[in-house]
Amino acid sequence: MWCRIRSLIVKEFLMLWKDRKSRFVLLVPPIIQLVLFANAATFEVRDVALGVWQEDRAGPATELVRRFTGSGTFRIAAAYDNPRAAEDDIAAQRVKAVLHVGQGFSADIAAGRPARLQLLLDGRRSNSALIIQNYAAAIIERFNLEHIPPGARGAGLEIQTRAWFNANFESRWFILPGLAVLLTMVATLLITALSVARERELGTFDQLLVTPLRPMEILVGKTAPALCVGFVEANVIAAIAVGAYGVPFVGDILLFDAGIVLFVLSAIGIGLVISSIAKTQQQAILGVFLLLSPFTVLSGFTTPIANMPQWCQALTYVNPIRYMIALSRGVFLQDLTWSLAWPMLWPMMVIAAVTLGYATWLFARKLQ
Amino acid sequence: MAGPPPAVIIDGVVKRFGASTALQDVSAAIAPGAITGLVGPDGAGKTTLLRLIAGLLEPDAGSITVLGSDSVTGVARFQRDIGYMPQRSGLYEDLTVGENLRLCADLHELDDETRGERLAALLGFTRLSPFVNRLAGQLSGGMKQKLALATALLARPRLLLLDEPSAGVDPASRRELWRIVREMAGEGVAVIWSTTYLDEAERCDRFLLLQNGRLLASGAPESFTGGLSDRTFLLDLPDSGRHRAQRRAARHPAVADATIQGGSLRLVLRQGAAAPPPQALGAAALRPVRPRFEDAFVSLLQGDATAPDEEPAPGTVVPADGATIVAQDLTCDFGRFRAVDHVSFSVAPGEIFGLLGPNGAGKSTTFRMLCGLLEPTEGSARVAGVDLGRARAAARERIGYMSQRFSLYANLSVRDNLDFFSGVYGLSGSRRARRIAWATESFELGAVIDAEAGGLPLGFKQRLALACALLHEPRVLFLDEPTSGVDPLMRRAFWQRIGSLADQGVTILVTSHFMDEAEYCDRLGIVYAGKLIATGRPDELKRRFGGPGRAEPTLEDAFVALIDAHDDRAGARPS
Numbered sequence: 001m002w003c004r005i006r007s008l009i010v011k012e013f014l015m016l017w018k019d020r021k022s023r024f025v026l027l028v029p030p031i032i033q034l035v036l037f038a039n040a041a042t043f044e045v046r047d048v049a050l051g052v053w054q055e056d057r058a059g060p061a062t063e064l065v066r067r068f069t070g071s072g073t074f075r076i077a078a079a080y081d082n083p084r085a086a087e088d089d090i091a092a093q094r095v096k097a098v099l100h101v102g103q104g105f106s107a108d109i110a111a112g113r114p115a116r117l118q119l120l121l122d123g124r125r126s127n128s129a130l131i132i133q134n135y136a137a138a139i140i141e142r143f144n145l146e147h148i149p150p151g152a153r154g155a156g157l158e159i160q161t162r163a164w165f166n167a168n169f170e171s172r173w174f175i176l177p178g179l180a181v182l183l184t185m186v187a188t189l190l191i192t193a194l195s196v197a198r199e200r201e202l203g204t205f206d207q208l209l210v211t212p213l214r215p216m217e218i219l220v221g222k223t224a225p226a227l228c229v230g231f232v233e234a235n236v237i238a239a240i241a242v243g244a245y246g247v248p249f250v251g252d253i254l255l256f257d258a259g260i261v262l263f264v265l266s267a268i269g270i271g272l273v274i275s276s277i278a279k280t281q282q283q284a285i286l287g288v289f290l291l292l293s294p295f296t297v298l299s300g301f302t303t304p305i306a307n308m309p310q311w312c313q314a315l316t317y318v319n320p321i322r323y324m325i326a327l328s329r330g331v332f333l334q335d336l337t338w339s340l341a342w343p344m345l346w347p348m349m350v351i352a353a354v355t356l357g358y359a360t361w362l363f364a365r366k367l368q
Numbered sequence: 369m370a371g372p373p374p375a376v377i378i379d380g381v382v383k384r385f386g387a388s389t390a391l392q393d394v395s396a397a398i399a400p401g402a403i404t405g406l407v408g409p410d411g412a413g414k415t416t417l418l419r420l421i422a423g424l425l426e427p428d429a430g431s432i433t434v435l436g437s438d439s440v441t442g443v444a445r446f447q448r449d450i451g452y453m454p455q456r457s458g459l460y461e462d463l464t465v466g467e468n469l470r471l472c473a474d475l476h477e478l479d480d481e482t483r484g485e486r487l488a489a490l491l492g493f494t495r496l497s498p499f500v501n502r503l504a505g506q507l508s509g510g511m512k513q514k515l516a517l518a519t520a521l522l523a524r525p526r527l528l529l530l531d532e533p534s535a536g537v538d539p540a541s542r543r544e545l546w547r548i549v550r551e552m553a554g555e556g557v558a559v560i561w562s563t564t565y566l567d568e569a570e571r572c573d574r575f576l577l578l579q580n581g582r583l584l585a586s587g588a589p590e591s592f593t594g595g596l597s598d599r600t601f602l603l604d605l606p607d608s609g610r611h612r613a614q615r616r617a618a619r620h621p622a623v624a625d626a627t628i629q630g631g632s633l634r635l636v637l638r639q640g641a642a643a644p645p646p647q648a649l650g651a652a653a654l655r656p657v658r659p660r661f662e663d664a665f666v667s668l669l670q671g672d673a674t675a676p677d678e679e680p681a682p683g684t685v686v687p688a689d690g691a692t693i694v695a696q697d698l699t700c701d702f703g704r705f706r707a708v709d710h711v712s713f714s715v716a717p718g719e720i721f722g723l724l725g726p727n728g729a730g731k732s733t734t735f736r737m738l739c740g741l742l743e744p745t746e747g748s749a750r751v752a753g754v755d756l757g758r759a760r761a762a763a764r765e766r767i768g769y770m771s772q773r774f775s776l777y778a779n780l781s782v783r784d785n786l787d788f789f790s791g792v793y794g795l796s797g798s799r800r801a802r803r804i805a806w807a808t809e810s811f812e813l814g815a816v817i818d819a820e821a822g823g824l825p826l827g828f829k830q831r832l833a834l835a836c837a838l839l840h841e842p843r844v845l846f847l848d849e850p851t852s853g854v855d856p857l858m859r860r861a862f863w864q865r866i867g868s869l870a871d872q873g874v875t876i877l878v879t880s881h882f883m884d885e886a887e888y889c890d891r892l893g894i895v896y897a898g899k900l901i902a903t904g905r906p907d908e909l910k911r912r913f914g915g916p917g918r919a920e921p922t923l924e925d926a927f928v929a930l931i932d933a934h935d936d937r938a939g940a941r942p943s
Contacts, residue, residue, distance in 0.1 A: 007791020011777065011784070018779045018820075207775040210739050210846075211792045212765045 004213055008221030012195065016225055025190060026229060030183045034237055037179050038172055038245050045131045049077035051095035053086050058106030064117075064143055068099060073135050090122055097121050097132050109147055173248070176241035177332040178301045180234055181324045184260065185267050185295070188230035189288045192271030195222055197284035215363040219356070223268050230264035231257070241332075251331030255341055259331075262348040263324040269355025270320075276362040295321050320351050373436075375400045375527050375558030376421055380430035383416055383581075390416040392581045393430070398560060398574075400526070403553050405572030405589075406562035407661075410853035411826060412578040414562040415455060418529045421560070422452045435526060448476070451525035453516050455532050461505030465496055465515055468504050469522065476523040490518040493548060509727040510541020517548060528552060528559045534568065536881050538726030538896070539927045546571060564853045566662040567883070567924075577665065579855060584668060589661055596659035596667065599637040602629070603651040610890075611867030617649045618864070625666045627860060628867070629887045630906035630923075636663045657920070662884070666856050692717050692844055692875035693738065697747035700733050707733045709898040710747065715891075717843075720866065720876045724886045724927070725895030731879045732848070734895065738877065739769055739846045752843045752875075765793065768837035772849040774829045778822025782813055782832055785821050786839065793840035807835035827858045834865065845869065847878045851885055863888045883923045892923075894930055901934050 016022055052065055068074045077095050080086045086098045100118035108115035119136055121129040199205040208218065238256065241247040270291065278284040297303070298312065299321035305313055316322045323344040330336030330344075376398035383391040391413045398404050406414050419425045421432055423443035432439035435446040459468055469490070473483045491497040494514040499507065504515060513533050520528060530549070534542045553559050553573075561572065569575045570589050577585040577592075585592055605613050610628055617626035617633055622641035627634045635654070637643060646654050691714040700708040708730040715721040723731040736742040738749050740760045749756045752766035776785050786807055790800045808814050811831040816824060821832060830850070837845065847866070851859040866888070870876055878889060886892055887906055894902045894909070902909060906923060913929045914921020 003796045004792050004794055007788050010791070011780070011788040014780055014784055015777060202778070203771055203773045203775040204777060206736075206741055206771060207769060208792070209741055210764055210767065210769040211789070212761050212794060213792055214761055 001217065004211075005217050005220055008213065008217065009224045012221055012225040013228075015195075016191070016229070022191070022194070026187055026233070030187060030233060030237065033183060034176075034179065034240060037175055038241075045128050045135070046073060048074045048097060048132055048135075049095045050074040051078040051080060051086050051089050051098040052076055053080040053083065053098060053100045055081075055103045056101050056105040060106040060109045060147060061101045064101065064105075064140075065099065067139050067143055068136075071135070071139055086120065090120060093122065096125075096128065097136070099136075170247075172241075172245050173333060174329070176245060176247050177238075177328040178299075178325045180237040180241060181263065181321055181328050182296060182299070182301060183237055184230050184234040184264065185321055186288075186292065187233050188226050188264050188267040189271045189274070189292070190285075191226045191229055192222060192268050193274040193278065193284040193288050194281055195226075196272065196275035197278045197281045201280050215360055219272065219360050219363060222272065223265075223356075226268050226271070227261070227264055230267065231260055234260045234264070238328075238332075247332060249332050251333075251335045252338070253331075255336065255338055256328065256331040259324055259327040259341070259345060259348070262345060262352055263320055266320040266348050266352035266355055269352055269357075269359055272359035273355055273362065276359060295319055298322065299325055301325055317347070318351065320348050323348050372400050374398055375435055376560075377433040378417075378421070378430075379432070381417075381420060381427045381432060382429040383413075383420060383425065384428050390581050391420075391427075394578075394581075394583045395430075396576050396583065396586055398527075398558050400558040401553055401556045402573035403549060403559045403561055403571075405569045405575040406560055406578065407564075407566065407569040407572075407575050408578035409564055409826075409855035409858075411580075412855075413581040414578055415531055417578070418452070418531050418560065418562060421527075422450060422529055423447065446527075448523060449525055450527040450529060451520035451523065452529045453520040453531060453533060455535070459504045459512060459516055459519070462503060464501050464503055465491075465507070466500040468515060469519060472519040472522050478523065486522055486524075490521060493551075494518045495544070508538070508541070510537045510544070513537050513541065513545060514548070517545065521548075521552065526557060528557050530559065530561045532562055532564065534563060534565065536727035538729070538881075538931065539883075539924045540931050541726070543928065565882070565884075566665060566856065567660065567922075569661040575661075579669070584665075593659040593661060593664045595639075596636060596663050598656065599624075599639070600657050600659040600663055601635045601637070601643070601654040602632045602657045603635065603646055603649060603654050604632050605651060609650075609871075611864075611871050613650050614867065615864065620644055620649065624670055625663065625860070627887075628863070630910065632907070634663075636667055638667075662856055666860070669855070669857050691715060691750075692752055693721070693877060694750040695734070695738060695747070696749070698734060698737055698744050698749060699746035700730075700737060700742065701745045706898055708737070708744075711893075711895075711900045712747075713893050713900060713903055715875055715877060717875050718870050718873045720870050720878065720888065720890045722878045722880055722886050722889035722892045723895050724880055724883075724892050724923075726881050729895045730898040731881075731895040735846065735848060735877070735879045739767055740764055765840065766843045768840070768842035768845045770833050770837040770845070770847050770850060772852065774833035776821045776829065776833055776836065779820055781818050782821055782824070783817045785832060785836060786813075789836040790839045795840060803839050803841075807839055811835040826854060827861075830854065830858065830862060834862070838869075842874070844875045844877065847876065849880050849882065849885070850878065852880065852882045859884075883927075886923055894927060896931055896934055897938075899934075902930050 050068060054061060054065055069076055078085075078089055080098070086100070089095045090098060098120040100120065102116055102118065105115050105117070117140065119133065121132060123129055196205065199208060213221075235257070238249070242249045271288070274287040274291070275284050278287055298305075298316045298319050300316070301321070305316050305322065308316070327336065327341055327344040330341065374397035378394055378396045381391055381394045382389070394417065406417065408414055416425065420427055421434060421439060423434070423439045423446070426440050434442070435449055437445040460471065463471065469487055473487065478486065491500065494517065496511065496514060496518065499511065504512065507515065517530070517533060520530075528549070533545055537545065549559055549561065561568070563569070569577070570593075572589060575586060575589055575592070576583060610631075610633070614626055614628050614633055617623055617635060622637050622644050623635055624638045625636040633649070633651070634657070636659070643654060646652060693715040695711055695713050698708055698711045699706070711730075711734055713721070723734060725731040733742065737744045738751060738756070740756050740763060751763050754763040754766065756763050777788065780788070786804045790804055795803055808817060811834065813828070813832060813835065816828055821829065824832065851862050854862070866876060878885065880886055889906065891903065891905055892909060893900050902913065904912070909926045910921045910923060913926035
């Protein structure tokens with residue numbers, strides 16, 4: 001039996017390696033995606049084009065405007081003397097925000113009255129508008145602290161914010177640990193889903209089925225290479241994230257790898273189920289991509305699961321990516337302990353057992 | 369030169385795909401009002417030539433003139449005058465017969481009046497009228513081809529290009545296709561009919577014989593075979609030892625070609641050689657017979673080369689005890705469709721048994737149940753002493769399987785393929801090394817051992833596939849259309865090996881829709897519409913059903929008679 005399985009595993013590896021297309025699919029797209037995501041996908045907003053309509057030319061007003069330009073986040077792209085021009089610039093997306101300092105701003109400050117500022121934002125891009133608003137609020141907060149006499153302030157509760165695990169809100173720290181998981185999923189699903197479908201298309205699957213190989217053995221033979229590739233790929237991406245993009249890795253690598261093994265096994269199970277249903281490689285690829293997009297959306301990769309409606313959250317419980325992304329971020333940024341990781345590990349075990357079991361059953365039913 | 373100008377003039381055409389040359393310097397003229405057979409094995413360049421004529425490809429050198437216009441620059445002028453029927457018929461399987469025809473009429477922009485008249489005429493002509501409302505996907509293989517032919521004829525083409533219209537079609541439908549096309553030719557249409565069946569070449573008015581992209585011969589079939597008329601003989605063989613007799617005859621210096629044909633041996637003598645005394649070949653007498661196209665093809669291919677002279681590599685002789693394959697009331701339902709209906713037969717050790725039938729008749733389904741790829745709905749199968757219903761894996765250790773498409777791993781080397789198959793059959797240690805050495809030597813794979821299997825020539829692929837199926841010394845060998853579409857020399861070499869395996873006691877089950885392949889079998893089962901409608905030796909079937917009084921009834925004659933009798937009993941022709 002071991003002789004048979006070993007031959008099958010050797011063959012699977014040889015086929016994977018000798019097929020230029022599969023080699024390409026495994027190596028090039030993940031690296032491109034990694035580079036793209038690391039550089040292009042960022043939640044931070046920098047170099048905001050700001051329009052300024054300053055009606056008050058006195059000291060405090062000018063100082064406030066200078067604070068905006070001095071923050072490094074904003075750059076003044078235009079100055080206005082009427083509201084019309086400011087509106088036009090926002091509509092044409094020449095500026096992302098307009099700061100309006102009205103007449104009497106400095107006078108109100110001097111008199112200790114509440115002074116008014118207007119910040120116009122482009123709501124079409126709600127996400128960056130929110131972030132810009134936060135930046136602006138921070139600048140104004142600091143301005144207030146220095147210009148309002150201590151006596152005029154309330155009884156002195158002051159909020160000091162500090163972000164744990166990612167003090168500077170680096171998006172890369174957030175994105176790359178998740179991306180490593182996603183890319184591993186894609187590679188593993190494609191290898192397994194295509195390997196059976198390809199053999200079926202070429203007619204070699206029948207040839208395999210008339211050999212004394214049992215369903216279980218075929219399954220092990222198909223699982224081993226995908227497990228190796230998925231495992232290596234996840235670790236390589238993690239290494240690049242740490243080495244090239246400076247993402248910290250403070251946790252236990254063993255925990256990360258244990259999670260990856262379970263995660264890849266559950267991905268293989270899903271891939272094998274797809275491939276035992278698909279008749280051609282085309283159907284298998286369609287199946288993979290049909291699954292991938294809901295899997296990604298429901299994984300917490302970009303949007304927090306806690307913000308989803310209840311029924312969507314329920315769906316995420318069957319998604320292995322959900323658990324592995326949480327585990328990966330935990331290990332990268334937080335030094336997650338094994339006991340804290342347990343609630344992410346066991347669901348992946350269950351998913352792997354169910355999908356692999358179902359795939360075996362599907363195979364066995366076809367072979368009898 | 370009298371007579372009408374040629375419909376197509378092919379002048380020095382060369383076509384390359386990447387590094388491989390599909391057609392090399394082909395020149396020919398196609399006459400109107402005649403059927404020109406484009407004959408050759410798979411990969412000879414037939415489809416490429418048809419596509420070049422249809423203007424779908426451009427030649428790399430040379431030119432083609434179609435109905436007076438250049439095939440590249442004048443496509444628009446002749447496009448409406450040609451009917452092209454590709455190999456995989458371009459039917460819409462989810463539309464009915466009528467809808468397919470109407471859609472095609474729309475595409476040809478036929479006006480209402482002509483359309484009604486053409487549709488009625490073609491439906492009558494092809495005898496498809498009763499099936500107008502049936503989905504094309506639910507037609508039998510033969511009817512699909514007739515429908516595809518009807519769509520190609522819709523716009524009254526002056527040139528008809530047919531790419532293997534009769535492949536896999538039952539013999540009755542094949543005759544009807546010929547009848548239709550013959551009638552079109554009678555109306556002055558130029559017809560090019562491509563085929564791998566060499567017997568079809570004899571029915572054509574003219575032929576072009578292609579091999580490896582070269583035009584080997586052309587002209588009228590009678591002139592091609594004429595030179596062999598006093599060199600072709602049939603000799604009757606004793607029941608046992610036919611394969612040995614065949615090998616002995618093939619080695620005789622006077623013999624250019626020796627093939628088994630049912631219970632007889634067909635001999636083609638070398639040019640100028642005197643007939644050997646029949647006793648030297650183990651027979652009583654030599655009967656002169658009419659030479660066939662294949663005889664001429666083989667003697668052309670062989671030239672002066674000596675016949676393949678291989679005494680089979682020694683293998684294990686399997687003890688003979690009882691039948692090795694027993695099918696008992698095998699039945700298989702796919703949903704509500706009964707693909708195989710109570711099929712029973714048995715095969716003795718060392719026997720070559722053929723399941724002969726058109727595509728879709730149920731022979732592949734029967735075959736798949738016997739090698740354990742499919743669970744029968746009813747009935748049982750025993751192979752090599754093991755009940756497939758109980759010990760499938762144990763049975764698989766005793767069978768070898770070679771499918772039509774040579775299911776090898778194309779991007780692995782020959783050595784990797786041998787390693788893999790020996791491994792999954794559980795061979796290890798010295799036995800594994802010995803068997804791989806045996807396969808490499810006796811299938812002459814040593815020279816290509818490190819080459820990728822996918823890039824090998826067809827003959828090597830076929831040998832490798834057979835080697836892989838035999839590594840574990842199976843007692844039963846399953847062959848699925850092993851030699852359809854290969855050139856006749858390759859087919860001979862293959863069957864010679866199969867014959868010597870049978871001599872060693874290996875039981876062989878073959879499926880085929882190919883009459884020539886069936887001739888090599890000891891016994892045949894004719895499969896039609898899910899049923900086994902007759903079994904017997906090829907000669908017996910020919911004599912019994914081939915029509916009394918016929919001089920040389922062929923298997924096809926017998927097959928057609930059997931189908932007709934079956935359909936009469938069943939009331940109407942099933943789909």
